[in-house]
Amino acid sequence: MHEFLLARGRSNPGAPAVVEFSEAGDPVVTSYRQLEDRVREYAAVLDGLGLDVGDRVVLETDTSGPAIALFLACSSLGLVFVPVSPEVPDARLASIVDSARPALHLQTDRGTRTGLPEGVGTGRFGPGGLGIERPPARRVRRRRAVQAADTAYMIFTSGTTGRPKGVVMSHRGVIAFYRSLLAAAAVAPDSRVATTSPFQFDFSLLDIGLAFGSGAAVVPVPRAVLTWPRRFLRFLEESGVTHVDGVPSIWRPVLAHEAETLGRLTGLRGILYSGEVFPPAELRRLRELRPGLRIVNCFGSTESIACSFTDVPDPLPASVEELPIGYADGGAEIVLVDEDGTVVTEPGLTGEIHLYGPALFTGYWNSPQATRAALVPDPVTPESGQVVFRSGDLGSRDEAGRLFYRGRRDSLVKIRGNRVELGEIERRLLEHPAVRAGAVLALPQGRSAAELALYAFVVPRAAGDFEERALRAFLKEALPEYMIPHQVTVLGALPVTTNGKTDRAALSRIVAGPDARAA
Template sequence: MRPGGPAPDPALFHTYLLSAARHTPDAPALVCRDQEWSHGLLAERVAALADTLHAHGLRAGERIALEFSPCPEAVALQIAAASLGLVFVPVGPDLPAERKANILRRTTPRAHVTPPGRTPPQAPGRATGTLGPDGRLELTGAGRAPGERHTPAPSDPLYIIFTSGSTGEPKGIVMSHGAVVSFYRGFSGFGVRPGVRLGSTSPLQFDFSLLDLGLALGAGGCLVQVPALLLQQPQGLVRHLRHHGVEQMNGVPSIWRGVLDAGAADLLADTPLDTILYAGEGFPLHGLQELRRALPAARIVNGFGHSESIACAWKVLPGEIPHREGRVPFGSRAIDGMRMYLVRPDGTPEDRPGEVAELYVEGDALFDGYWQDPETTGAALVPSPLGTGRRAFRSGDLASRDERGEFYFHARKDSQVKIRGNRVELEEIDACLLGHPAVDLSATIVSGTGGSIVTFVRPSAPAPGGLADELRRHAVRHLPRYMVPSRFRIVDEIPLTSNGKTDRHEMARRWEGR
């Protein structure tokens, strides 16, 4: 965005994020380690990067792979690419080489940019480049004469983010400018403080990072990019939040596990934190209760949704955490511009409290489809069962509503398995075991060799002898016999994906290779 001239279209990703540069250019926008960029500096860097990309001949609709850990220059490059109508593809630096090559092969990016010190793989017709903290972008190869500079439309594609895909072929989710901005406007409805200092730990290939970016910059605030190393140093993490004046902290529940495990939760009272937003997976009830005790006046926000719309709902949890059998509600309605409802297997809307059915989502923040995969797109985006004339997203989540209309997540449809002819929801087993005071975390798989139920348990304190037998008795008291795990494995840690979610694929690998 250049100074002066008419106000740009606010329904575009780059103009939405740079709007504060027109009004408060000197206010901080991005902080990462020893770097601090103002909104004005961010806008200047974006304009310079856009000029470099355009001069090298990159054109609207082409893909650009961005292989960075979170840093201000990567954010600037995302915004610059968007301003030209390029489609950015975040690629995690730590992704396995085979998966990284798969993403590059499928998206055929016109350019691949990394920090200095990395060497992007060469490919015919692909420019490669490096971008350092000074904001200088050096591109080599595959240059051509610049075309006409394109002004994006809200319907233009903005990015492709690939799902974590622990099994099968990862899906590339395509989101448009308009969908992302609609999400930002709707999701911020829980109340983001103007000028907020918002902490983020999410890697750039996880769309949670885009949620963090939009909530912070959209409020004229500052995004504090927290180094991932601090997630292994609970007291260091708390000191970092205090030093940088972080008022709102967003992330998956696992970022708080170390803080709670190390007994560092009480240190949070010395920070300016007044809002904690979690999403990505469920937060164990006892962990939420401990967090509430440490920050009794803070807002704890349960964010819920899918990468296909970034998220679709939120609920600010009251002082006493509400729950039904350990399940915490995620709201009674979708964000503004969106709609969520439950649909039975026969395609009819669910309308009875307590009935479990599949969650459908439709509205302005929905994705365009899966990259070059019309079959999967057609199965996920279907005509609205409500007859609205719009497409609806079949989320694959099983949920219910209570008498007040509050929604509760139960399980993923794809985590349903058949055991001795009975349908079993693995998350229901975990929810049961999390109700035992000795259990801190629980994650269940089905053994590929024997088809038996195996539950990994991390105890809340050093495991006493006979814990597995006690947990089996607990499961027998609360679950049908066919859902009782045949094996319990007591572990110090449950493996996580790079996005901080439970990695059931890795758990299965460890079990089979035990």
């Protein structure tokens, strides 16, 4: 992976690879030559620790030039980088560390994380270099050469068991994805690609691959800027950004409050969006403000990063009420399979998306049962021994063969582009000593049906023995911010269906209000 990402920049080593801004607002540009020098510097320190190919390294950081150099250094030595956010709660990080059993935990010079288990080495990195504070437990080096089938990284997502689930991706899989990405959405060498996703979100790797694979520059957008539409647009303009990748949620406040400013942002050439549905009405407004802007819908999951890239029509006709996710990208294929295991070929019928292709994940870390449930025999020719990814996403095709997303078959939802298993939040609710029963729903919020929010319903163990503030604090000890419910409702009992299961339709009516409950 490191060779693939650095190769294009070697033809013009003085070109900018990463463009950042200091707290004073001054640009900090790292050229491809400087980036590769830093990769070698970091790799020399890591290599001196005697780590083996396949050893895990937790990188607790936001996206930055040093962070990119560090994960490329890990790649060059065959070390598996495990990105986590500096904002991840201690309990969740402890769960990830317990599962991944890393050799090292590395954070930035300004990191404040403490309390890592004995045996896990610790260190800090930044523009000044990589310093090891506590060396890892003694390792046995069995291998030295990195192979294409080796693991490149592991991303932990929300899991149905109540513990984060590690998605394992090989160098071969990442490179296959990058090649299909560049064929579908390549940018020019003079482009600047703004990355808005957290480093532990796989679409940050999409941004880096799109930029470096084209010899262009990555521009990390500070997290604080994203929540202020005017500051966000000013940052894009002042940094010379030409392309932006991010969830549709980052554009909604812009369209609502700074539409005219967005219309004047003529340096912007393209937008990629992913992780959520972008309502056609909002896309149409974006098209009106910036005709000629290329807008690409990237659809997929962490297990494949993305599997389709679809251009939004320009102009977007008023008659269009639903946008397709198109077709599988180059080298991949999608088939739909119904509940009986039969391949769906008739237009309009819904089936579960099964993905063929070289850019699939290797499996779930230390979870063979979950891996077997997701990587299943080819439904068309099971005799071949080939496995395909059973995604859990539902879809249907129109007469032209275009694919449309139809939701999920399980409790996984997307909140601001992040994968969330509702069961993981529910398990945490039930761990609170004052909660006897609980349920969580993801329901539309505001004017857009595509923007989901989390709603929790709890039944206290004793009347009056419940404080919402204490419950929220308890949840934040183990869950990231995007998994904290938007609203908590206290009930005397959870409604149930005739077969004794939680009546989620009744719970959604409680949120909708008295009129809906009466109906």
